[in-house]
Amino acid sequence: MRKNSSQTFLKEVASIPGSNKISECIQCGVCSGSCTTAAYWEHPPRKIIAMVRADMRDDVLSSNSIWFCVSCYLCTAHCPRDIRPANIMHALESLALKEGYKPPTRSPAMYKILVDSIKRNGRVHEFGFMFKYYFKTNPLAAIKMLPLAIDLLTHGRMPLMPKKVKGKDEIKAILAKVTAGGAQ
Numbered sequence: 001m002r003k004n005s006s007q008t009f010l011k012e013v014a015s016i017p018g019s020n021k022i023s024e025c026i027q028c029g030v031c032s033g034s035c036t037t038a039a040y041w042e043h044p045p046r047k048i049i050a051m052v053r054a055d056m057r058d059d060v061l062s063s064n065s066i067w068f069c070v071s072c073y074l075c076t077a078h079c080p081r082d083i084r085p086a087n088i089m090h091a092l093e094s095l096a097l098k099e100g101y102k103p104p105t106r107s108p109a110m111y112k113i114l115v116d117s118i119k120r121n122g123r124v125h126e127f128g129f130m131f132k133y134y135f136k137t138n139p140l141a142a143i144k145m146l147p148l149a150i151d152l153l154t155h156g157r158m159p160l161m162p163k164k165v166k167g168k169d170e171i172k173a174i175l176a177k178v179t180a181g182g183a184q
Helices: 010-016 030-034 047-053 057-061 074-078 085-098 105-122 126-137 138-152 166-181
Strands: none
Touching: 010 047, 030 047, 030 074, 030 166, 047 057, 047 085, 057 085, 057 126, 057 166, 074 085, 105 126, 126 138
């Protein structure tokens, strides 16, 4: 976890697509009031933005807060300045992962497996996705899910094999461009 000189953390976050208006935040608190998961955050969205602006890099990136954004975008929809707090939280997640901070959730593993499934199949293959997710994160938890999996399989709601999708190469190219742009 590196230490930067004054205000470079704010500039770094502002340079990430979707986070460019962070300096325009008026600290009204609408984002925190709109957030459906703020009660679980160590620091609510408004405070995280203030901490970024105060150059509190380590405190922000080591906090559990950035990992609790569920991408409902209520904060963004209600923000009077169009700051896009959800995008900022996802930018901070990406920075934290790049710098080796350990997330308190399994979300990054889930995101990676989800994107890999889309790259491979052109869409999410539910059975393969869940199999890989549980294998990577907690194989014993899969045992609890076995009755549900059997029920879904027997009712044709979760096919064993992925369905063929037109435009798979185009989807793969789009994901490659997004990844090249800095997304994880």
